[in-house]
Structures are given as structure tokens and as C-alpha cells.
Amino acid sequence: MSGKMTQYRWWVMAFIFVIYTIANADRANIGFALPYIRKEFAMSNTEAGAIxxxxxAGYSIGQIPSGFLIRKFGMRSMFSMGMLLTSIFTGLLGFAGNAFHFKALRLLIGLAESPVVVGCTTTINQWFPPKEKGTATGMFLAGSKLGPLIVPPICAWIILTFGWREIFIAFMIPGVLLSVFWYIMVNNKPEESRFVSQKEVEYIHSSENVAMEKKNTEKKSEYKLWWLDKIVRAKKVEPLVNSKQIFRSWDIYGAAMGYFFMVGIVSVLMSWLPSYLVNVKQFAIMKTAFVSASPFAGTVVGNFLGGWVSDRFLNKRRKPLMMVTALSTTIMMYSLVYAPADAYLLALLLFGTGFLLSVGYSAFAVYPMGRTTKEAYPVAWGIVNTGGQLGGTCFPLIVGMILDKFNWDVVFASLAFGSFICLLIVSTIIEPVEDPLEKPHS
Structure with a gap:
């Protein structure tokens, strides 16, 4: 195979897309089952939010350790083990006998899935050249939102045919099979894979060569957005090369804090939206399934488009779309205070919300790739994703506490305020670029 150009990296991307779709379905199915679980175990909104x-919580705790473990033992082994344990713990939810069992298993699922997300982004960083990383990461995160998109109709059918417990047992099986598949098909680096030719390896690393640097210089003349470089504080900076530098970098912490709010809002849509539609809008189960899926249809499209735009039109600038997403999500969250009662109009509004939320969502994962070396990236992404998953930990619980005291209008207004804080934080970090543009002289 050394004499021809292979495209196996895109097969790896397809594997990531499918596996992360299943992983996110494993976490999203709790939202659709929650009204039935609450009925059986007589839970308050706060208790449901805790589940x-x-x-x-487990997911955030596991991020930084997963970065170090992947750096030490390799992505291949840690990814496969994480996916296998995630699937097993998900299946055990179907046998939970009380609320405590649910809480313990949900914590274990979060811990088990930590190496999966770090492994996905580490794989993208190793297997793709810089000019394709935004597109690949957009595809990866589109898979994360395809999971919640397919969950509602599947869960609705399982509940109507069997019961809520069978949801978790059914979702366990594909994850177990895919964990074995990944270990067989994907190596830590492309040069270690029997499916990758030498030409593809050279292409993946070509941007590190002088020839590609010249090509990038020629392309710079096509990029005219000097004013945007001023807004996003584009600068040439030395990449972070070790853990000490990473833990001292405000840029990494700023990205993590911004991601805190974005993941928090997504977690609320993923877990609480079905309850909102059933209890507030009084929708039947199949109509709830349709409307619950609509924001994630928007996120799939937004993630694909956002990664492509940042690579193709923004010359690998990641911060602009991060800021666009934060601002537009502020507007869309507040608009849900006045959400229409009609299911089709509400689905359209939620589709737009999901789309705008996700246009810059993948940029939070790609940003550390440009700020660090490949070897240091797993730790940096572990910090950023820890911030994100802490948002996922706090927001559903806070929503439950708000609902026990107030109503959904207060929830949506609070989410809008959080997104605005995200915009302020993200505006302070540096956009790392090789050669920032300056205002042309007339």
C-alpha cells in the first residue's frame, strides 16, 4: 500500500462518528425515561436533576486523569476500555431497584466514558492535518448530537412496546460490539496502521513541512478579515509543550470556563426537555419524541457547518464561531421564555436554537489543538472538557432546584444569562495564529 494514497483517516472519522453517536445515546436516554423513573420512585425535581x-460529575472528574492515562498507555486501549465499561454500566440501569442504584450507576457511566471523548479528540489531532481538524472535529461533535436526535423515537417505541427499563438494556449491546471493533481497526497513530499508506502518513504530517508552510503563506493572501483578527485578539504565540505550561495558561482555563456554560445548556436540553414538553406543553409521547429531537437535528447540521467554515473560510480561526455561538445562544434561550404552544412552531424554534448553539461548539475542542503540541493536547483538552462537564454537572441540578421553586420561564432566562457570561469569558482568550493579519495601508 506504500505506493498509493489511501484515505483511511476518513474511515477512522466514520468510526468516531458512529461510536460517539452510540456513546451519547447512552447518556441521553435517561432524559426520555426520566418521567417514568420519577413516577416509579417518587422523586422531586431536585432528585431527578441529581440523577x-x-x-x-463522573465525566468531569475523569477528564484530566483520562488525558494523562491516554498519554501514558495510548488512545487505543483506553478508548476501547472506556466504551466497553460505559455500555455495561448503561445496561445495568435497566436492573436498578431504587434511586440510589440509579445515582451510583450514572456516576460510573460518567467516569467510564471520560477516556472516550478524550480519545476521540486525540485521534483527530493525530490522524488529521491542521487544515482538516476543524472539519473532523465538527463531524465528531455532530455524532455527539446525533445520539440525542435518534434517542426519542427509539425510546418512545421501546416504552410503548416493552417498558422504560428495556431502553438501557437495548442501548448496551451496540456499544459493547463497537468497543471491540475500535481496538481492532484503529491504532494510536496513522503510521502504526496496516491500512494507511506512506503517502497518507506524509500528507497528514505535511503541514509541518516547509513546503506546506509556503503554501499556507500563499493562501494567506486570500484571507482578508484583518478586522476580525483584531476582535478575536489573534496573535502568534509559542505552543504549550508540557503540563506545567498548560496548567498556567489562561487561554486554556478561559476556554474551559466558556465550555462550562455551553455544555451546561446542552445537558439541560438533552435531559430536561422531554419533561418540559410532557408537563408544561402537555404533549403526547410521540409528539414529545418529535419535538425533543428537533434541537439535536439542528446541532448535527450546525456542528458539520461550523467545523467546515472555520477551516475553509476563517483560515483555522476558532474563536470567532465560539463568540457567535455564545451570543446567538443568549438570544435563543431568552426566546424560549415565549415558546409557542404549537408543536411544529416549537420544533422549528428548537431546531434554530440547536443550530446556533452548535455552530461554534466544536471550536472549543479544536482550540487547544492550535494552542498546544500534539503530545500536550490530551491534557489541555482534559482541562477544557472538565470545565464543560462541570457545567453538565451543575446545570441539570440547578434546573431541578429552580423548578421546585419557580417555573420554566426562570430556567430559560437563567440559561440566557449564562450564555452571555460565556461570551464575556471567551472574548478574553487569545486566538493563536501563525501570522495575524494587520490593517492594510491605503
Whole structure:
């Protein structure tokens, strides 16, 4: 195979897309089952929020350790083990006998899934050249939102045919099979894979060569947005090369804090939206399934488009779309205070919300790739994703506490305020670029 150009990296991307879709379906199915679980175990809104939050608590705790473990033992082994344990713990939810069992298993699912997300982004960083990383990461995160998109209709059918417990047992099976598949098909680096030719390896690393640097210089003349470089504080900076530098970098912490609010809002839509539609809008189960899926249809499209735009039109600038997402999500969250009662209009509004929320969502994962070396990236992404998953931990619980005291209008207004804080924080970090543009002289 050394004599021809292979495209196996895109097969790896397809594997990531499918596996992360299943992983996110494993976490999202709790939202659709929650009204039935609450009925059986007589839970308050706060208790239900705790069950949702415990997954993200375990997930956030596991991010930084997963970065170090992947750096030490390799992505291949840690990814496969994480996916296998995630699936097993998900299946055990179907046998939970009380609320305590649910809480313990949700915590374990979060811990088990931590190496999966770090492994996905580490794989993208190793297997793709810089000019394709935004597109690949957009595809990866589109998979994360395809999971919640397919969950509502599948869960509705399982509940109507069997019961809520069978949801978790059914979702366990594909994850177990895919964990074995990944270990067989994907190596830590492309040069270690029997499916990758030498030409593809050279292409993946070509941007590190002088020839590609010249090509990038020629492309710079096509990029005219000097004013945007001023807004996003584009600068040439030395990449972070070790853990000490990473833990001292405000840029990494700023990205993590911004991601805190974005993941928090997504976790609320994923876990609480079905309850909102059933209890507030009084929708039947199949109509709830349709409307619950609509924001995630928007996120799939938004993630694909956002990664492509940042690579193709923004010359690998990641911060602009991060800021666009934060601002537009502020507006869309507040608009849900006045959400229409009609299911189709509400679905359209939620589709737009999901789309705008996700246009810059993948940029939070790609940003550390440009700020660090490949070897240091797993730790940096572990910090950023820890911030994100702490948002996923806090927001569902806070929503439950708000609902026990107030109503959904207060929830949506609070989410809008959080997104605005995200915009302020993200505006302070540096956009790392090789050669920032300056205002042309007339």
C-alpha cells in the first residue's frame, strides 16, 4: 500500500462518528425515561436533576486523569476500555431497584466514558492535518448530537412496546460490539496502521513541512478579515509543550470556563426537555419524541457547518464561531421564555436554537489543538472538557432546584444569562495564529 494514497483517516472519522453517536445515546436516554423513573420512585425535581448531574460529575472528574492515562498507555486501549465499561454500566440501569442504584450507576457511566471523548479528540489531532481538524472535529461533535436526535423515537417505541427499563438494556449491546471493533481497526497513530499508506502518513504530517508552510503563506493572501483578527485578539504565540505550561495558561482555563456554560445548556436540553414538553406543553409521547429531537437535528447540521467554515473560510480561526455561538445562544434561550404552544412552531424554534448553539461548539475542542503540541493536547483538552462537564454537572441540578421553586420561564432566562457570561469569558482568550493579519495601508 506504500505506493498509493489511501484515505483511511476518513474511515477512522466514520468510526468516531458512529461510536460517539452510540456513546451519547447512552447518556441521553435517561432524559426520555426520566418521567417514568420519577413516577416509579417518587422523586422531586431536585432528585431527578441529581440523577442527571451525577453522570456529568463522573465525566468531569475523569477528564484530566483520562488525558494523562491516554498519554501514558495510548488512545487505543483506553478508548476501547472506556466504551466497553460505559455500555455495561448503561445496561445495568435497566436492573436498578431504587434511586440510589440509579445515582451510583450514572456516576460510573460518567467516569467510564471520560477516556472516550478524550480519545476521540486525540485521534483527530493525530490522524488529521491542521487544515482538516476543524472539519473532523465538527463531524465528531455532530455524532455527539446525533445520539440525542435518534434517542426519542427509539425510546418512545421501546416504552410503548416493552417498558422504560428495556431502553438501557437495548442501548448496551451496540456499544459493547463497537468497543471491540475500535481496538481492532484503529491504532494510536496513522503510521502504526496496516491500512494507511506512506503517502497518507506524509500528507497528514505535511503541514509541518516547509513546503506546506509556503503554501499556507500563499493562501494567506486570500484571507482578508484583518478586522476580525483584531476582535478575536489573534496573535502568534509559542505552543504549550508540557503540563506545567498548560496548567498556567489562561487561554486554556478561559476556554474551559466558556465550555462550562455551553455544555451546561446542552445537558439541560438533552435531559430536561422531554419533561418540559410532557408537563408544561402537555404533549403526547410521540409528539414529545418529535419535538425533543428537533434541537439535536439542528446541532448535527450546525456542528458539520461550523467545523467546515472555520477551516475553509476563517483560515483555522476558532474563536470567532465560539463568540457567535455564545451570543446567538443568549438570544435563543431568552426566546424560549415565549415558546409557542404549537408543536411544529416549537420544533422549528428548537431546531434554530440547536443550530446556533452548535455552530461554534466544536471550536472549543479544536482550540487547544492550535494552542498546544500534539503530545500536550490530551491534557489541555482534559482541562477544557472538565470545565464543560462541570457545567453538565451543575446545570441539570440547578434546573431541578429552580423548578421546585419557580417555573420554566426562570430556567430559560437563567440559561440566557449564562450564555452571555460565556461570551464575556471567551472574548478574553487569545486566538493563536501563525501570522495575524494587520490593517492594510491605503
Amino acid at each position: 442527571i448531574s451525577l453522570f456529568f
